Amino acid sequence: MALIRSVFQDELDGVSQTLVDLSNMVSASIKKSTHALIDSDLSAAEEVISEDEKIDLVQHDLDAHIIDIIARQQPVASDLRALVTALRMSADLERMGDLSHHVAKLTRFRHPEPVVPAELKDLVHHMGTVAENLSRKVATVIETRDTVMALQVEKDDDEMDGLHRQLLGNITNASWTHGVESAIDITLLGRYYERFADHAVSVSRRVYFLVTGTFAG
Amino acid sequence: MALIRSVFQDELDGVSQTLVDLSNMVSASIKKSTHALIDSDLSAAEEVISEDEKIDLVQHDLDAHIIDIIARQQPVASDLRALVTALRMSADLERMGDLSHHVAKLTRFRHPEPVVPAELKDLVHHMGTVAENLSRKVATVIETRDTVMALQVEKDDDEMDGLHRQLLGNITNASWTHGVESAIDITLLGRYYERFADHAVSVSRRVYFLVTGTFAG
Numbered sequence: 001m002a003l004i005r006s007v008f009q010d011e012l013d014g015v016s017q018t019l020v021d022l023s024n025m026v027s028a029s030i031k032k033s034t035h036a037l038i039d040s041d042l043s044a045a046e047e048v049i050s051e052d053e054k055i056d057l058v059q060h061d062l063d064a065h066i067i068d069i070i071a072r073q074q075p076v077a078s079d080l081r082a083l084v085t086a087l088r089m090s091a092d093l094e095r096m097g098d099l100s101h102h103v104a105k106l107t108r109f110r111h112p113e114p115v116v117p118a119e120l121k122d123l124v125h126h127m128g129t130v131a132e133n134l135s136r137k138v139a140t141v142i143e144t145r146d147t148v149m150a151l152q153v154e155k156d157d158d159e160m161d162g163l164h165r166q167l168l169g170n171i172t173n174a175s176w177t178h179g180v181e182s183a184i185d186i187t188l189l190g191r192y193y194e195r196f197a198d199h200a201v202s203v204s205r206r207v208y209f210l211v212t213g214t215f216a217g
Numbered sequence: 218m219a220l221i222r223s224v225f226q227d228e229l230d231g232v233s234q235t236l237v238d239l240s241n242m243v244s245a246s247i248k249k250s251t252h253a254l255i256d257s258d259l260s261a262a263e264e265v266i267s268e269d270e271k272i273d274l275v276q277h278d279l280d281a282h283i284i285d286i287i288a289r290q291q292p293v294a295s296d297l298r299a300l301v302t303a304l305r306m307s308a309d310l311e312r313m314g315d316l317s318h319h320v321a322k323l324t325r326f327r328h329p330e331p332v333v334p335a336e337l338k339d340l341v342h343h344m345g346t347v348a349e350n351l352s353r354k355v356a357t358v359i360e361t362r363d364t365v366m367a368l369q370v371e372k373d374d375d376e377m378d379g380l381h382r383q384l385l386g387n388i389t390n391a392s393w394t395h396g397v398e399s400a401i402d403i404t405l406l407g408r409y410y411e412r413f414a415d416h417a418v419s420v421s422r423r424v425y426f427l428v429t430g431t432f433a434g
Contacts, residue, residue, distance in 0.1 A: 067294075067301055074291040084284055087301065091308070172398045181389045183397045187404045
């Protein structure tokens with residue numbers, strides 16, 4: 001029995017490690033898509049687009065593996081909850097990859113024109129940096145189950161919300177000279193980064209709940 | 218054994234029925250939020266906002282129930298897959314409820330000003346009708362496992378994509394006179410309806426895959 005339990009624990013650790021890998025892939029993706037966006041780097045945008053398939057594949061294999069573990073091991077209720085939570089986290093991480101992919105596709109669509117007007121580049125780059133840090137922290141939260149860092153993720157998301165409001169404020173300002181099409185692009189970009197952060201918070205809250213049995217935030 | 222199997226089958230049917238109920242709730246929600254949006258009806262918007270909590274609660278209870286079934290019944294692989302798929306469908310439906318809630322919140326935020334300029338009301342109303350029909354079809358697809366209707370959901374989503382493109386075309390047209398703030402509202406609205414339809418397709422594809430073992434579309 002002790003042996004079986006130990007094999008099972010190894011399997012749970014393997015699931016957790018793949019979630020960490022996924023978070024790191026998503027983090028690298030949003031870093032690269034933000035660079036592609038800000039510097040109008042078409043080849044970086046293309047890389048993000050093709051690497052998103054890799055993220056989808058890892059997520060798909062992970063989900064199949066988790067379901068296989070549940071079917072074979074018939075885990076007790078608490079382990080089952082951890083495995084179901086892992087399925088939900090993998091869905092969040094996959095969606096974060098999609099949103100990074102959206103940033104890259106918008107960059108490619110407008111290329112060689114830049115998506116972001118010069119005076120908003122610092123702000124959008126800041127949003128990208130917050131997004132990247134969020135996904136790096138999420139990797140650590142999954143790996144270490146550090147509830148203090150899980151709460152920091154909530155704070156970073158507040159920062160993202162503030163930057164997002166600032167971005168929308170810039171577009172609706174009377175001095176906006178870049179026209180409606182650019183305003184639409186910036187609106188969608190803002191939404192992509194904001195949703196990316198929301199999913200990071202979602203992953204972090206799931207870990208927090210697993211560890212403490214109570215809801216964060 | 219036959220008896221246990223039958224109790225289990227009743228439980229699966231119960232899960233399926235709750236997913237149908239959720240789809241119908243979401244369908245009623247998007248119908249009401251579209252009405253609130255088009256007719257600037259504040260009390261309808263408030264109803265959608267408070268009824269979304271009900272949707273969240275039903276989804277939360279359903280998920281807990283599904284996990285409880287898995288823990289108690291230790292289902293065979295095919296039944297386990299169906300139950301995990303039910304968890305994913307409930308997440309899609311909950312998100313559709315959120316998107317309807319976003320439409321209602323935007324309506325409330327701008328009230329008594331209308332969100333949608335008069336000349337776009339027919340188009341946005343059409344998007345709302347397609348969204349409502351999609352969620353009604355999803356209820357039927359879950360209930361009957363009708364794969365022909367599951368494929369129709371894909372076609373309806375194509376219609377939504379066409380309406381969405383038309384909507385964005387209107388905003389970027391040189392004759393747009395409603396300013397940037399209104400363009401942002403319409404961009405976000407378009408995204409809400411489009412994502413609503415994407416999640417409907419996602420639910421429908423999950424049913425299709427459960428029934429046929431192959432991917433639709």
